[in-house]
Amino acid sequence: MAHLPRVIVVMALPAESDGVFESAGVPVLFCGVGKVNAAITLTRELARYAQRTQSPPLVLNFGSAGSRVHPTGALVACHEFVQRDMDARGLGFALGATPYDTAPPRLTFAVRFAQLPPAVCGSGDSFATTASELDCAVLDMEAYALAKTCWLEKAPFACVKYVSDGADHAAAGHWQSNVHKAAQDFLALYRSVSDPAGGR
Numbered sequence: 196m197a198h199l200p201r202v203i204v205v206m207a208l209p210a211e212s213d214g215v216f217e218s219a220g221v222p223v224l225f226c227g228v229g230k231v232n233a234a235i236t237l238t239r240e241l242a243r244y245a246q247r248t249q250s251p252p253l254v255l256n257f258g259s260a261g262s263r264v265h266p267t268g269a270l271v272a273c274h275e276f277v278q279r280d281m282d283a284r285g286l287g288f289a290l291g292a293t294p295y296d297t298a299p300p301r302l303t304f305a306v307r308f309a310q311l312p313p314a315v316c317g318s319g320d321s322f323a324t325t326a327s328e329l330d331c332a333v334l335d336m337e338a339y340a341l342a343k344t345c346w347l348e349k350a351p352f353a354c355v356k357y358v359s360d361g362a363d364h365a366a367a368g369h370w371q372s373n374v375h376k377a378a379q380d381f382l383a384l385y386r387s388v389s390d391p392a393g394g395r
Contacts, residue, residue: 261324263362353388
């Protein structure tokens with residue numbers, strides 16, 4: 196039985212690949228929008244490794260994010276992740292902390308892509324048009340869920356976000372115009388960490 200890839204690329208939407216990965220013959224796991232879709236899709240994929248008694252792969256998440264800290268067009272490396280819309284303060288928990296959970300509210304992974312500026316990523320099931328109350332420099336809708344899945348499954352995880360908008364009143368239009376623009380950069384980053392066979 197052939198071994199599964201040692202590197203998995205995960206993106207929310209085909210628009211973020213813009214056909215670049217497909218043209219290069221690099222498979223992409225498109226997880227859909229939001230934390231639930233992201234967690235389900237990646238869990239199913241990692242289960243294939245467990246079923247074959249293979250160690251988990253490196254999971255690379257490439258995608259778009261809004262930011263009020265980094266300029267539109269910037270690439271940032273994320274190795275810390277928070278859930279910006281988990282709010283159980285009414286029960287006495289801090290914003291971002293999941294009640295009675297064993298996982299820490301801020302998930303931290305080894306630094307990769309050290310050539311890029313670091314940024315804490317805050318994920319939530321809302322398209323951000325306002326600043327977050329949590330300390331996070333970029334805002335997306337999937338990375339925390341992917342990170343937590345990897346944390347639970349003991350899989351290495353790395354994430355690079357392209358700042359597509361300012362997480363403000365103009366975010367929707369800017370995201371639609373910019374979402375595809377980092378595909379070539381993402382492919383170069385993938386190739387910098389994939390094995391000689393292209394991660395396949």
